[in-house]
Amino acid sequence: MRAAYTEQLASLGHTLGDMAALAGASMEKATDALLQADLAVAEQVISEYDRMAELTRTAEEQAFALLALQAPVAGDLRQVVSTIQIVADVDRMGALALHVAKIARRRHPQHALPDQVNGYFAEMGRIAVALGRATQEVLETRDPERAATLHDEDEAMDDLHRHLFTLLMDRDWPYGVAAAVDVTLLGRFYERFADHAVEVGRRVIFLVTGSLPSPDPEDHLAGRT
Template identity: 75%
Template sequence: MRTAYHEQLEALTTQLGDMCGLAGVAMERATQALLQADLALAEQVITDHEQIVAMSVRAEEAAFVLLALQAPVAGDLRAIVSSIQIVADVDRMGALALHVAKIARRRHPQHALPEEVNGYFAEMGRVAVELGHSAQEVLLTRDPEKAARIREEDDAMDDLHRHLFTVLMDREWRYGVAAAVDVTLLGRFYERFADHAVEIARRVIFQVTGHAPEEEELPAPR
């Protein structure tokens, strides 16, 4: 009975990792669609999002079945409750990639971004994809040290987001209000994608150690 239970829990963890991988792929494609004004790629992200939604529903149902039928305690209870929270984090990561793709589609055939900020979003996209991969690795390996280091990657995203605002606030900004709104929203989407990757790492640390680290307890960037 317990062997079957742990197999089901392992299957749930694998499913969460797969979802995280899909969210990373979605953000990678959404970024390409954004930078290249690629309508076909944007549409692919929008269509593929249904797969993440369906997987989220199945993962959440599996977690609640384990709670209801196995009455887990201690570490097993932490693992299942954290998994339910991780489902929500990964689902949101997929939704944020979807939002990027929708802006790219809405502005097509024009580019949504002024050329001046393309470099920022290319780098933000790269960091977001790396964070998605790191979160997937942490989910599958349950390595608390690797989880703690995700903050360093998130700091890079925060720096890019701050620098982007200096461009937006420059009095020489000449691209109009609509472009400023798009850039502001897009910057927020990438920042939140990274934040959810960090939350996944926190939840893995809690699963493994029973301790949920506060921001200041994570290692400082090197």
């Protein structure tokens, strides 16, 4: 029974890793579609979301099967419950990439972004893709120290988002309301993608250590409040 449980849990971990890899790849393509006004790439991201939905269903089924058939307790129960929560976070990362692609598609053949903010979104996209890859690594290795480092990249994303908001609030913003709405939504999508990656890291720390970290995971690992 124990061997079967361990095997099923490992299979679930692989599914989560596949989901994180897909979320990162989708955000990379969505960013390219956004910056290049590339309709074909945007459509590819949108069509590939079916794969994310399929992986989400698989992960949920695996997790609930563990609950129903293995009746885990204590640390085992913590792992399964944490995994169910992680499924939701990674699925949301994929959905946020989908939202970026949909805006690129809706504005085609025009660019959704004014030239003034292209650099911001190129960097936000780079950070998001890096976080997607790091999330995959954390899920596969279950390394709490590596999980804690996701917070640093999120801070860089937050800084970019704040600077972007400053531009939007400038009374001399010359690009009109529609562009402002698109930039606001897109900035939020990238920020939330990063937030979900950090949340996965926090849940992995909890899964491994049994202690849910503070909002700053590095403070938690260092024993500070």
